Amino acid sequence: MKIAIGSDHGGFELKEELKKHLEDRGIECKDFGTYSEDSVDYPDFGKKVSEAVANGELDKGIVVCGTGIGISIACNKVKGIRCALCSDTYSAKMASMHNNANVIALGGRVIGKDLAKEIVDSYLNAEFEGGRHERRVNKIMDIEK
Numbered sequence: 475m476k477i478a479i480g481s482d483h484g485g486f487e488l489k490e491e492l493k494k495h496l497e498d499r500g501i502e503c504k505d506f507g508t509y510s511e512d513s514v515d516y517p518d519f520g521k522k523v524s525e526a527v528a529n530g531e532l533d534k535g536i537v538v539c540g541t542g543i544g545i546s547i548a549c550n551k552v553k554g555i556r557c558a559l560c561s562d563t564y565s566a567k568m569a570s571m572h573n574n575a576n577v578i579a580l581g582g583r584v585i586g587k588d589l590a591k592e593i594v595d596s597y598l599n600a601e602f603e604g605g606r607h608e609r610r611v612n613k614i615m616d617i618e619k
Contacts, residue, residue: 485538520548
């Protein structure tokens, strides 16, 4: 599995923690920035991560901004992306199992690093169940047409 990861300045510190966590788990990740706490605009990084996932370059994405809200909205503007804002492990698991989310967003100023790692693990360890959920995901994707 290959993961795209990115953040703005508000999510930089947590992104760095998550990147290390993924690498410690043996999961390859590509960092799309930002690379410091200097002020930047979250849509730029959400777009980079989402395009890499949508075009198949990477399997899934993780994005972080201050609350996770802005960057998740930006990600969902990219065709083919289903980004879920997650602040707990159950939502992250369900985002994968029921919504086939290909990107998750986290709030660097909202959740702690240990919880963030648990959220990421819950998301990555879960698999899409298909079945009745596939019909619903297809209806979501039809909205883009």
